[in-house]
Amino acid sequence: MITKESVFETLKNVVDPELGMDIVTLGMVREIAIVDENVRVVIALTSDKCPLGERIKGDAERLLKGLAGVRGVTIDLSVMTEDERNRLLQILKEKKQPSQLPEKLPKKSIKRLIAILSGKGGVGKSSVTAMLAVGLAEKNFKVGILDADITGPSIPKIFGVIEAPFVLEGKIIPPQSKKGIKIMSMNLLIPEEDAPVIWRGPLVSSAIKQFYMDVDWGELDYLLIDLPPGTSDAQLTVLQMIPVDGIIVVTSPQELAGMIVGKAVQMSKMLAVPILGVVENMSYVKCPNCNYNISLFGTSNGLTLAQKINTKFLGSLPIDPLLSKACDEGKIEGYDIKYFKPVVELLIK
Known part of the structure; x- marks a missing residue:
């Protein structure tokens, strides 16, 4: 029977x-x-x-x-x-067995650690990270950014931070932006901001670990980790070793971007790190004459992607020349993040 x-x-x-x-x-x-x-x-x-x-x-x-x-x-x-x-x-x-995954590093005095990830480059992940940090800081949260894109760092440039970190009592003290956002990035350690960092995976992983453990982040409400695109050593180091509370996935309307994001999503599942939400960047551009939304890269599919992976859709963001200008000039904290405020509200709910 x-x-x-x-x-x-x-x-x-x-x-x-x-x-x-x-x-x-x-x-x-x-x-x-x-x-x-x-x-x-x-x-x-x-x-x-x-x-x-x-x-x-x-x-x-x-x-x-x-x-x-x-x-x-x-x-x-x-x-x-x-x-x-x-x-x-x-x-x-x-x-999970200790032999399969390395032991997580301590969480320190940080309430929430959030990694910002994209499947491919060029979708504006770092600008999304920066706007999220500014949005949280404007709500009086204590915020830090760990720029884990070791070979292609851009966070200091976006914030206009050029001050190098210094060592005090064996700990690295990170510089702060005008609004008090603590920032640690490889670009703050090299002599010229356009000098290349030509490192193999193990060195990249070691640097990320040091940025987390050896930096005195103090008490933070949020530490945002700006990951490089893809699913390589840097992403594995962050998701396996750092006690990340969740991931925000940044994509664009292009079908190719959505397909590649799927690889990053599968990686997060394998490493048992929850996805907190999806942000679709470059979703549209507003016509300066009639205010009509023009979908330059095709129909928005961020909501569909979020539904497929059973997570929140945090919102669609436009292409804004003023944002590009603010990032180029290191003035992101002076940019009006009106389009991004709903994303912050949904995240902190």
Whole structure:
């Protein structure tokens, strides 16, 4: 006789290749129904674009067909709810082995650590990081920015900060912007701001770790970590070693940008770091004559992307020449962040 217990036991042999655990333990088996000798199973995937969905389905079907007494098998794929995803993230955190991931560094006196990430370059991730810092500072939060883009740092330029950090009692004291935002970046340590930093991965990872551990950040409400684009050593160092509370994903309306963001999203899932929300930058430009929104890079798809990965859509931002000018002149704190204020409000809720 076929029982739900025997079906569950069989499905424990179906392993999610990305997460390295079986689908029962991960809570992906949402429903089991047995009618006569036919078995129907509903498997909830983390995303409807999961590239391994068909493989998981095939493995489950093959194993269940080999179960004694089973005549027919139907596997339906669904998508996890936000609650189911949160439970999965908690399972991954509890189950991870010290041998698989390095030990997290201490959180220090920082209430929230948020990494800002993009799948590809050129989507305005650093300007989003800067506007988020300014928005939080304007709400009287104590804010710092760790510029983890070691080989392509831009945060000091955006804020107009040129003062080098100094060492006091064995700790690095970071310079501050006009509004008191603490900033640590490789560009503050090199002799010329256009001097290249030609380092391999291990050196980049070591520098990021030092920027976090050896800098005296003091008491902060928010430490924002501006990551380089992609999914390389720098991102792994931050998400594996620094106790990040969550990720903000920055994208643009281009379909290519959305596709590449998917890689970054999958990395965050594998490392059990929650995604706090999606910001779509360069979504439109306002006509200076009629105020009409012109979609230069195609139809906005930020909301759709956020729904696919079960997270908040924090908002769409326009292309604004005044923002470019403010960043080039190091005057981001004087820029009117009216378009960005709703993003800040949604984040701190």
